[in-house]
Amino acid sequence: MKSxxxxxxxxxxEKKGFSTTSIxxxxxxxxxxxxxxxxxxxxxxxxxxxxxxxxxxKLLEAQYEIINRSYTSYKDQLIxxxxxxxxxxxxxxxxxxxxxxxxxxxxxxxxxxIKEKRKxxxxxxxxxxxxxxxxxxxxDDLRPDMxxxxxxxxxxxxxxxxxxxxxxxxxxxxxxxxxxxxxxIEK
Amino acid sequence: MKSxxxxxxxxxxEKKGFSTTSIxxxxxxxxxxxxxxxxxxxxxxxxxxxxxxxxxxKLLEAQYEIINRSYTSYKDQLIxxxxxxxxxxxxxxxxxxxxxxxxxxxxxxxxxxIKEKRKxxxxxxxxxxxxxxxxxxxxDDLRPDMxxxxxxxxxxxxxxxxxxxxxxxxxxxxxxxxxxxxxxIEK
Amino acid sequence: MKSxxxxxxxxxxEKKGFSTTSIxxxxxxxxxxxxxxxxxxxxxxxxxxxxxxxxxxKLLEAQYEIINRSYTSYKDQLIxxxxxxxxxxxxxxxxxxxxxxxxxxxxxxxxxxIKEKRKxxxxxxxxxxxxxxxxxxxxDDLRPDMxxxxxxxxxxxxxxxxxxxxxxxxxxxxxxxxxxxxxxIEK
Amino acid sequence: MKSxxxxxxxxxxEKKGFSTTSIxxxxxxxxxxxxxxxxxxxxxxxxxxxxxxxxxxKLLEAQYEIINRSYTSYKDQLIxxxxxxxxxxxxxxxxxxxxxxxxxxxxxxxxxxIKEKRKxxxxxxxxxxxxxxxxxxxxDDLRPDMxxxxxxxxxxxxxxxxxxxxxxxxxxxxxxxxxxxxxxIEK
DNA sequence: CATGAATGAGCGTTCATTCAT
DNA sequence: TATGAATGAACGCTCATTCAT
Numbered sequence: 040m041k042s043x044x045x046x047x048x049x050x051x052x053e054k055k056g057f058s059t060t061s062i063x064x065x066x067x068x069x070x071x072x073x074x075x076x077x078x079x080x081x082x083x084x085x086x087x088x089x090x091x092x093x094x095x096x097k098l099l100e101a102q103y104e105i106i107n108r109s110y111t112s113y114k115d116q117l118i119x120x121x122x123x124x125x126x127x128x129x130x131x132x133x134x135x136x137x138x139x140x141x142x143x144x145x146x147x148x149x150x151x152x153i154k155e156k157r158k159x160x161x162x163x164x165x166x167x168x169x170x171x172x173x174x175x176x177x178x179d180d181l182r183p184d185m186x187x188x189x190x191x192x193x194x195x196x197x198x199x200x201x202x203x204x205x206x207x208x209x210x211x212x213x214x215x216x217x218x219x220x221x222x223x224i225e226k
Numbered sequence: 227m228k229s230x231x232x233x234x235x236x237x238x239x240e241k242k243g244f245s246t247t248s249i250x251x252x253x254x255x256x257x258x259x260x261x262x263x264x265x266x267x268x269x270x271x272x273x274x275x276x277x278x279x280x281x282x283x284k285l286l287e288a289q290y291e292i293i294n295r296s297y298t299s300y301k302d303q304l305i306x307x308x309x310x311x312x313x314x315x316x317x318x319x320x321x322x323x324x325x326x327x328x329x330x331x332x333x334x335x336x337x338x339x340i341k342e343k344r345k346x347x348x349x350x351x352x353x354x355x356x357x358x359x360x361x362x363x364x365x366d367d368l369r370p371d372m373x374x375x376x377x378x379x380x381x382x383x384x385x386x387x388x389x390x391x392x393x394x395x396x397x398x399x400x401x402x403x404x405x406x407x408x409x410x411i412e413k
Numbered sequence: 414m415k416s417x418x419x420x421x422x423x424x425x426x427e428k429k430g431f432s433t434t435s436i437x438x439x440x441x442x443x444x445x446x447x448x449x450x451x452x453x454x455x456x457x458x459x460x461x462x463x464x465x466x467x468x469x470x471k472l473l474e475a476q477y478e479i480i481n482r483s484y485t486s487y488k489d490q491l492i493x494x495x496x497x498x499x500x501x502x503x504x505x506x507x508x509x510x511x512x513x514x515x516x517x518x519x520x521x522x523x524x525x526x527i528k529e530k531r532k533x534x535x536x537x538x539x540x541x542x543x544x545x546x547x548x549x550x551x552x553d554d555l556r557p558d559m560x561x562x563x564x565x566x567x568x569x570x571x572x573x574x575x576x577x578x579x580x581x582x583x584x585x586x587x588x589x590x591x592x593x594x595x596x597x598i599e600k
Numbered sequence: 601m602k603s604x605x606x607x608x609x610x611x612x613x614e615k616k617g618f619s620t621t622s623i624x625x626x627x628x629x630x631x632x633x634x635x636x637x638x639x640x641x642x643x644x645x646x647x648x649x650x651x652x653x654x655x656x657x658k659l660l661e662a663q664y665e666i667i668n669r670s671y672t673s674y675k676d677q678l679i680x681x682x683x684x685x686x687x688x689x690x691x692x693x694x695x696x697x698x699x700x701x702x703x704x705x706x707x708x709x710x711x712x713x714i715k716e717k718r719k720x721x722x723x724x725x726x727x728x729x730x731x732x733x734x735x736x737x738x739x740d741d742l743r744p745d746m747x748x749x750x751x752x753x754x755x756x757x758x759x760x761x762x763x764x765x766x767x768x769x770x771x772x773x774x775x776x777x778x779x780x781x782x783x784x785i786e787k
Numbered sequence: 788c789a790t791g792a793a794t795g796a797g798c799g800t801t802c803a804t805t806c807a808t
Numbered sequence: 809t810a811t812g813a814a815t816g817a818a819c820g821c822t823c824a825t826t827c828a829t
Contacts, residue, residue: 040813056330058245061798073800074815083799140327143243185394185402188387189380196379207372215372220406227788248823260825261790270824414792430704432619435819446794451821453792514701517617559768559776562761563754570753581746589746596784601809622802634804635811644803 041079043069045093048086053133057087057141087141088149094138095156098127102163113171117190118217120164124194125216128201129209135198161187190220228266230256232280235273240320244274244328274328275336281325282343285314289350300358304377305404307351311381312403315388316396322385348374377407415453417443419467422460427507431461431515461515462523468512469530472501476537487545491564492591494538498568499590502575503583509572535561564594602640604630606654609647614694618648618702648702649710655699656717659688663724674732678751679778681725685755686777689762690770696759722748751781 047068051060062083066076080086101123110116128135142153165187171177177186193216201212234255238247249270253263267273288310297303315322329340352374358364364373380403388399421442425434436457440450454460475497484490502509516527539561545551551560567590575586608629612621623644627637641647662684671677689696703714726748732738738747754777762773 056245058243059331062800063798072815074802074817075813077800077802078813081800140330143327144246181402181405182394185399186406188383189403189406192383192386193376193380196383197375199379200375207369212372215368216376218368219373219376249825250823259790260823261827262788264825265788430619432617433705436821437819447821448794448823449792451823455821457820514704517701518620555776555779556768559773560780562757563777563780566757566760567750567754570757571749573753574749581743586746589742590750592742592784593747593750593781594784623804624802633811634802635806636809638804639809 040069040071040075044076044079044086045090049090049133049137052087052090052137052141057083057137057144084144084146084149087137088145088153090134091138091142091145091149091153094131094134095153095160098123099156099160101127102160106163106167113167113174113176114221116167117164117171117221118213120167121190121194121217121220122213124191125197125209125213128195128198129203132198132201132203139195139198161191164190193220227256227258227262231263231266231273232277236277236320236324239274239277239324239328244270244324244331271331271333271336275332275340277321278325278329278332278336278340281318281321282340282347285310286343286347288314289347293350293354300354300361300363301408303354304351304358304408305400307354308377308381308404308407309397309400311378312384312396312400315382315385316390319385319388319390326382326385348378351377380407414443414445414449418450418453418460419464423464423507423511426461426464426511426515431457431511431518458518458520458523461511462519462527464508465512465516465519465523465527468505468508469527469534472497473530473534475501476534480537480541487541487548487550488595490541491538491545491595492587494541495564495568495591495594496587498565499571499583499587502569502572503577506572506575506577513569513572535565538564567594601630601632601636605637605640605647606651610651610694610698613648613651613698613702618644618698618705645705645707645710649706649714651695652699652703652706652710652714655692655695656714656721659684660717660721662688663721667724667728674728674735674737675782677728678725678732678782679774681728682751682755682778682781683771683774685752686758686770686774689756689759690764693759693762693764700756700759722752725751754781 044065048060048065051064051068054060055064062073062076066073069075080089102120105116105119105123108119110119142150145153165183168177168183168186172179172183197212207215231252235247235252238251238255241247242251249260249263253260256262267276289307292303292306292310295306297306329337332340352370355364355370355373359366359370384399394402418439422434422439425438425442428434429438436447436450440447443449454463476494479490479493479497482493484493516524519527539557542551542557542560546553546557571586581589605626609621609626612625612629615621616625623634623637627634630636641650663681666677666680666684669680671680703711706714726744729738729744729747733740733744758773768776
């Protein structure tokens, strides 16, 4: 039941937004009563936190898994991370959209926790960029922090528009974005 | 009065989110009563629509102004548009954040109107990219639509993190992002 | 309207108790809606506080009025205060019962304020007793504080049982209690 | 288990009040589940009734025990009853406070039963007073019923303020109150 | 133009109670 | 004996909106 609540909530939060979705909406969809919801979650905000925490934790784990593999180049490592973000958004679009849009509705305390982890995710990219610069793979005139913001921006933004039914496969998008970022669009 | 309502609303919507901000919150800040609000706006949603419409209209106008100038290259034109987005987010951060985050709370009908204009903004970029490809300025293996998504993604994302008090000036950010997009980060 | 809310609330709080009386109960009785209640009171607790504050303030004022009059003896002054308590309970029975029974439902902060005033009321009695002892009117072997507790106990308790329709008039009760306390029941 | 439920409930009812204490609060304290509670008690109200019944029954029994002893005077008998009330409040403060404050939350039917027993307790005092009057020990100008109300008032009220850690021992309080009532405070 | 009183629908949450196991 | 999942009714409270003045 708990996992069903999470599943339905994500769909509803994605469609209507967190604050516009009522507990009633959620339990109606599951044909249970509000009491049941509160048997599993102490508050609506706690549910949102659970969703956020699971999302970012899994993503961070996957990122560390990538980081700890061995690579022939830092550029390849960056491509792998671009792939991680894109495939995650494609595969868990609803969760991703909830994650990106509804963080504001967490409590101060919870926001802090999530922000820290999100920051860590970006800092890990920044570190790879720094290594790439140090090893002469990446140009040194562009600030690693801004590059990392650029990478998460370009990839994360796709949660706003990417459609599974579209013409471009995830792998193609990974390829295009990787080329854009690494070699630019200039001829 | 009407413009003061808009001004305060934007600040509050940015800080607390649209659905968490009450009409009471808005009028309290202006030291008027709710009646006054409803004299100027027929509903809370209408106010949000006004904010959205003004924002995207101004942005589109600025974009057309850029497009209609003459350029030595399409790349320069793209840089100009990157500059437009960045400076707008820096200068009108609150409006930008409300625009990006709260669109969902518009009515179906209004959403359609705004989405169309947002799409037009991106399509205008796509057109420039297409021209750039046609004239051999931009590589032809990356799909103009995806490139345009990439450009708006990388730039728009900055509303999530850019801080005026930070180390990087808007112009530096324009420069970095322009280089990233046009020539890539590879050494 | 505000005063009607107070009036009805006191009756309901007396009859059903504070926590068993719902806002709905109150507004139903007045044929208005819950919104109306919250237009006048920010919370149920705030209403209870208003009731408490008005009650104890008026009582204290009446007590000071008595204290500041001139008397032929301290005993007469004590009788006057016994009269004050008894007549107050008889005349404002509902308020008195709410005051004595529901204080616990105030917030910590509010409880402190009310407790202080209640204590002051008793201390004022203690002071009279002390003066009475000092001037040889009252025996000195019984502790003024305990005497004051005795006086408020014997009189306040009547909120638990006194009925206007009973055989004993308030004035008779004042007389009986004054005699009991001042001269004892021993023959 | 049943007695542990009673014990904990009394403490919680005293601290938070009956209607503010939830079954969950009670069972949490005992590290069992709500099912357990309902195995022993059919309802929350039934538990309250049990507490009330046990309290007043024991008190009445103790009172009869006093009444059935032989005394040299009716005044001594009254003192013994004052002692009973005071020591009971001191020793079973929590139960006493619950008894005095929460009766209102019993059902109509149960209230009637308890009220009857409480009345009996007072009537027994009234009878002693009457006998005292008849035998010339107690003055006959003060109504035995009012005197009995005075006695229970002055003594019962101590549940509102008496603190075990205070300066006055129970026995001292008994002495003071006995003197106040029997011989008055006049010099 | 603006106010202030009032509405009514809905929300998040609590909780006594039930019941199959 | 005891649990744990679920119910359903109610509660305190919020808020966009209306409207007579």
